[in-house]
Amino acid sequence: MFAALGDETRLLLVAKLCGGPLYSISQLTQGSKLTRQAITKHLRVLERVGIVHSVRSGRESRFQFDPHPMEGMREYLDFVSKQWDEALSRLKSFVEK
Amino acid sequence: MDNRIEKRIELAAPVSRVWLALTDHREFGEWFRVKLDGPFVPGQVSRGHITYPGYEHVKWEAVVQKMEPERLFSFTWHPYPADPKIDYSKETPTLVEFRLEKTATGTLLVVTESGFDKIPSGRRLEAFRMNEGGWTEQMKNIERHVTKTS
Numbered sequence: 001m002f003a004a005l006g007d008e009t010r011l012l013l014v015a016k017l018c019g020g021p022l023y024s025i026s027q028l029t030q031g032s033k034l035t036r037q038a039i040t041k042h043l044r045v046l047e048r049v050g051i052v053h054s055v056r057s058g059r060e061s062r063f064q065f066d067p068h069p070m071e072g073m074r075e076y077l078d079f080v081s082k083q084w085d086e087a088l089s090r091l092k093s094f095v096e097k
Numbered sequence: 098m099d100n101r102i103e104k105r106i107e108l109a110a111p112v113s114r115v116w117l118a119l120t121d122h123r124e125f126g127e128w129f130r131v132k133l134d135g136p137f138v139p140g141q142v143s144r145g146h147i148t149y150p151g152y153e154h155v156k157w158e159a160v161v162q163k164m165e166p167e168r169l170f171s172f173t174w175h176p177y178p179a180d181p182k183i184d185y186s187k188e189t190p191t192l193v194e195f196r197l198e199k200t201a202t203g204t205l206l207v208v209t210e211s212g213f214d215k216i217p218s219g220r221r222l223e224a225f226r227m228n229e230g231g232w233t234e235q236m237k238n239i240e241r242h243v244t245k246t247s
Contacts, residue, residue, distance in 0.1 A: 001214060001215060001216075002100040002213065002214050003214055069216075070098065072216050073098065073213070073216055074098055076213075076216045077098065077102060077213065080102055080210065080213075081102050081104075084102060084104050084208060084210070085104070087128065087129055087130075088104055088106050088206070088208065090128040090129075090130070091106075091108070091115075091118060091119075091128045091129075091206075092106060092108055093128075094118055094124075094127060094128040095108055095110040095114050095115055095118050096108065096109050096110055
């Protein structure tokens with residue numbers, strides 16, 4: 001997931017997508033120097049990690065942001081962080097005896 | 098949100114004492130709560146099992162990376178592989194680094210864990226199970242509330 005987000009274009013796409021429910025490729029390509037094709041490739045990367053979903057609207061695809069993967073990762077990191085806090089507290093007691 | 102976690106802790110003990118607690122597998126096991134099969138050796142796999150109450154079935158496996166005396170100890174592992182049905186070796190391991198620095202009062206230990214990229218499968222359930230203490234507290238609160246209002 002971090003690999004998917006570790007790209008300026010994709011971060012900007014995610015930022016745009018957060019601004020509303022659904023966006024078309026045209027809307028996402030607006031104001032960008034990149035081609036439709038390039039934007040589509042980036043969207044597929046984001047789709048693969050579940051941050052973005054595409055919804056078919058007639059002949060067109062529209063895209064939406066899904067916060068769940070990032071929320072899930074945040075929860076997991078918080079959990080790991082808490083485990084370290086507890087382990088290091090035990091280390092502190094252990095060495096300061 | 099970063100794909101790394103960093104912890105800094107000041108320990109009122111000399112660097113050599115902290116180094117021993119980190120790199121002697123028996124001492125490490127005491128505070129980390131794991132029983133290891135043998136000593137840590139750079140480049141080699143360290144195996145054992147968790148001794149944290151309720152998780153004694155969970156295997157520990159890490160690959161020791163660096164051991165620079167009294168400066169850096171590191172290993173790669175799959176954190177909290179609690180479900181025996183899942184093959185965690187297919188997931189990207191994270192890197193844990195312990196860095197030691199002498200201070201006026203003892204030792205500054207900086208621990209970083211990096212390389213998070215995917216939430217491993219089955220992990221979200223484990224997160225809640227491991228936080229059983231937290232849930233027990235919640236249940237008590239609910240019980241208190243329910244008995245009060247009935």
